[in-house]
Amino acid sequence: MKRNFICILILFAVIALSGAFIVYTQSKKADSLTAYIYSNDVLIRTIDLTSTDEPYSFTVTTDNGEYNTVFVRQGEIAVVEASCPDEICVKTGFIHSSALPIVCLPNKLSIEIRSEKSEEDIDAVAQ
Amino acid sequence: MKIKFALIAAMIVTLILCSCSQPEEYSMDIFAMDTYMSLMAYGRNSEKALEEAAEEIEKTEELLSVTRPDSEISQLNENGFLENPSDDMLYLVKTGVELNGEVDGAFDITLYPVIQAWGFTTESKNIPTEETLVGLLSDTGVARVHFENGITLDDNTKVDLGGIAKGYAGKKAADILKQYGITSALLNMGGNIQTIGAKPDGSSWKIGIKDPQNESSLVGSVEIIDKAVVTSGGYERFFIGDDGKRYHHIIDPKTGKPAENGIISATVIGDDGTLCDALSTSLYIMGTEKASEYLNAHSETNAILVTEDRTLYITRGIEPVFKPLNEYINTTINVIG
Numbered sequence: 132m133k134r135n136f137i138c139i140l141i142l143f144a145v146i147a148l149s150g151a152f153i154v155y156t157q158s159k160k161a162d163s164l165t166a167y168i169y170s171n172d173v174l175i176r177t178i179d180l181t182s183t184d185e186p187y188s189f190t191v192t193t194d195n196g197e198y199n200t201v202f203v204r205q206g207e208i209a210v211v212e213a214s215c216p217d218e219i220c221v222k223t224g225f226i227h228s229s230a231l232p233i234v235c236l237p238n239k240l241s242i243e244i245r246s247e248k249s250e251e252d253i254d255a256v257a258q
Numbered sequence: 259m260k261i262k263f264a265l266i267a268a269m270i271v272t273l274i275l276c277s278c279s280q281p282e283e284y285s286m287d288i289f290a291m292d293t294y295m296s297l298m299a300y301g302r303n304s305e306k307a308l309e310e311a312a313e314e315i316e317k318t319e320e321l322l323s324v325t326r327p328d329s330e331i332s333q334l335n336e337n338g339f340l341e342n343p344s345d346d347m348l349y350l351v352k353t354g355v356e357l358n359g360e361v362d363g364a365f366d367i368t369l370y371p372v373i374q375a376w377g378f379t380t381e382s383k384n385i386p387t388e389e390t391l392v393g394l395l396s397d398t399g400v401a402r403v404h405f406e407n408g409i410t411l412d413d414n415t416k417v418d419l420g421g422i423a424k425g426y427a428g429k430k431a432a433d434i435l436k437q438y439g440i441t442s443a444l445l446n447m448g449g450n451i452q453t454i455g456a457k458p459d460g461s462s463w464k465i466g467i468k469d470p471q472n473e474s475s476l477v478g479s480v481e482i483i484d485k486a487v488v489t490s491g492g493y494e495r496f497f498i499g500d501d502g503k504r505y506h507h508i509i510d511p512k513t514g515k516p517a518e519n520g521i522i523s524a525t526v527i528g529d530d531g532t533l534c535d536a537l538s539t540s541l542y543i544m545g546t547e548k549a550s551e552y553l554n555a556h557s558e559t560n561a562i563l564v565t566e567d568r569t570l571y572i573t574r575g576i577e578p579v580f581k582p583l584n585e586y587i588n589t590t591i592n593v594i595g
Contacts, residue, residue, distance in 0.1 A: 172289060216381075224474040230466050231474065234294045241287070241294050253479055254457070255296075257489040257525055258449035258468035 164227070164244055166208045168201065171239045180206050180227075180244065197238045208242055210235065231256050281442075281458050288312050291319050291424055293448025299435055300442040300458045307438035311431035311445070318427040321346055322419050324370065324379060334409055335370070335416040341408040350419050350426060351409055353532060357422075358400040361540035361552065366511035368398040370418035375514075378507045379418075383497035385505065391514035398511065425488055425535025428452035432531070449494070451487040452531045462579070468493075469584065470523040470564055477523070477564055478582040486531035490538040491523040492516065510543050519545020523564040527576055537561070546571070553595045560595070 164180040170191055186204035188211065199220060200212040207227045210220040213235060220235035230253035232243035284304035286297045295315065299308050321344060323329045327336075330347045334340040340347065354367035371394045377383040386394075402412035411417065419426075428447045432454050435443050443454040444463060453463045462481035469475040470491045480487065492506030496516075499505050510517040524541040526534040537559060541549040546565050553561055553573055562580065563571040572580055573595030582589060 169287060172287070222473050226474065230476070231468075232294065232296070236289075236292070236294070239289065243287075243296070252464070253466040253476070254444055254463045255446045255451050256449065256466040256468050256476065257451050257487040258491065258494065 164206055166203070166242055166244050169241045169243075178203055178208065180208060191238075191240055193238055193240075199235055199238055199240045201242065208244065209233070210240075210242070213238065228252055230254075283458075284308055286312055288315070290315050291323075291427065291448070293424070295448055296446040297431070298444045298446075299440045299454075301440055303438045304440060304443075307435045307440050310438075311434045314430050314434055315427045315447075318346065318423065318430060322350070322423045324418050324420070331417065331419060334411065338413070338415075339408060339410040343408050346426075346430075348405075348409065350422060350532075351403065351417065352405065354417070354419060354422060354536070355400045355403055357533075357536045357540070361537070361544070362548075363511055364540040364543040364548075365421060365536050366398060366400065367417045367419060367421065368400055368402060368415055369509055369511055369514075370416040371397065371414070372509055372514045373418060373420075373507075374416075376505070376507075376509065377497075378495065383499075383505070385499045385501070386514075395511075395514045421539050422532050422535045424448065424450045425452075425486065425531035425533070428486060429531040449489060450531065450535065453482060453485060453487075456483045466583075467523070467525050467562060467564075469586075471568075472585070475585065476583045477562070477570070477586050478580055480527060480562070480576060480581075481579040482527060485527055485529060486534045487525060487527050488531065488534040488538045489523060489525040490542045492542075493522070508539060508542050517543040517545070519543065519548075520565050521546055521549060521563050522566055523562075524549065525562040527560040527562075550594050557595050 166178040166180055167174055168176040183203055183205045188200055188202040190198050190200045192198045197214045199210050202209050202211045207225040209225040210233055213220050215235050215237035220233050223233045226233055226244055229244050232241055234241045281300050282302060282304055283300050286308045288295050297308050297311060321330050324331055326332060330340060330344060357365050373379060375386040375390055375394055397414040402415040404410045424447050428445050428450055431445055432452050435454055441455040442458045445452040451465050457463055462483050464479050464481055465487045466476040466479045467489060469477050470493045490508060492508055496504055496506040506516045508517050521542050524538045526538040528534045541561055544552060549563055550571060553559055560573045560576040568589060570589055571592045571594050574593055577593050
């Protein structure tokens with residue numbers, strides 16, 4: 132009888148703890164910002180912007196030699212140089228939220244940031 | 259017996275806990291209609307529903323792309339007639355013609371030859387001469403589009419549905435998602451926003467309105483549920499001419515030149531994405547004075563206008579859910595409509 136009761140208690144404790152763990156991991160995720168870099172519809176790289184301590188840059192080159200140079204620093208990402216004629220991707224500047232992606236239509240490159248914090252975040256930008 | 263009971267109880271609690279977590283979410287990015295689109299839907303079947311919605315967008319593009327020689331619109335422009343137009347094609351051309359009257363000519367689907375002359379459909383942009391424009395404009399006007407035996411066009415008349423295509427594709431995609439029972443979705447069609455229902459937690463979608471003078475900033479945000487938000491701005495597609503002047507892609511049907519009538523960004527919020535798309539272009543072309551008059555006379559249309567001198571005009575219906583941001587926080591808001 133008593134043993135059964137203890138069993139129930141343990142079970143509930145396990146459930147409660149796993150619940151707390153889920154909530155904890157979700158809330159940890161809430162603070163993270165991840166950049167997703169797509170080239171020609173293919174996700175070629177993801178970058179955790181939150182844990183980027185030292186700024187760095189790298190270049191994405193397409194099969195036909197077109198390029199975009201991407202600059203990463205904590206919480207932000209930008210295209211700083213590109214071979215496209217309009218350079219809209221460069222003019223977009225640094226992005227730091229999911230509201231606005233960087234898009235280079237000529238070179239078919241796009242960078243978007245995803246985060247879980249929805250309080251202040253804009254869901255999409257009309258433009 | 260008791261252990262059994264405990265196990266069942268534990269299972270039920272676990273199930274409840276699981277069901278409390280976020281609903282199924284699926285997102286998809288596609289390049290279509292010359293832009294980058296990001297589609298997101300929540301709930302059961304969201305993956306399958308989005309795949310079908312994306313197919314529908316591509317289908318609409320195939321139909322309406324003036325740069326594809328096999329599209330229905332290219333056939334119509336090349337032959338001057340289309341005997342058996344698809345339902346979509348007929349609907350869009352008719353809607354385009356009707357809207358022209360609605361907005362006093364500010365929206366004109368027959369401007370295509372003028373847009374071609376500016377090179378906006380190609381890579382080589384150039385400034386057409388006054389003479390060229392006058393010549394081309396004489397063959398424009400929706401009175402030159404007829405609906406006998408399908409669709410027929412008068413000589414030298416060509417149509418372009420680019421001004422409503424994205425809005426229409428968004429609406430069609432939303433219809434498909436709804437057929438799948440999706441009650442929460444956000445379709446970002448390259449800045450043309452179409453939403454279904456509210457966010458999964460029941461709150462409104464928060465849509466930012468881009469600052470037309472600052473690429474990485476926003477004028478403000480609007481909170482909406484189950485609506486489309488479409489913005490037209492000259493900053494979107496433009497080129498710098500040999501004369502150093504900036505020429506954008508929103509052509510005024512009256513002059514054949516980029517509209518310069520005081521408005522630098524026009525946003526329309528409404529139920530029908532197709533209509534929002536056409537109206538945002540129209541209001542931009544109309545300019546501050548005429549657009550305000552139009553909105554005062556059509557209280558059912560909700561809009562946000564940004565003028566050259568950074569003044570905001572917002573209709574009564576949307577003003578309560580509009581929040582100015584950044585440099586627009588202390589701007590005077592003129593409530594109209």
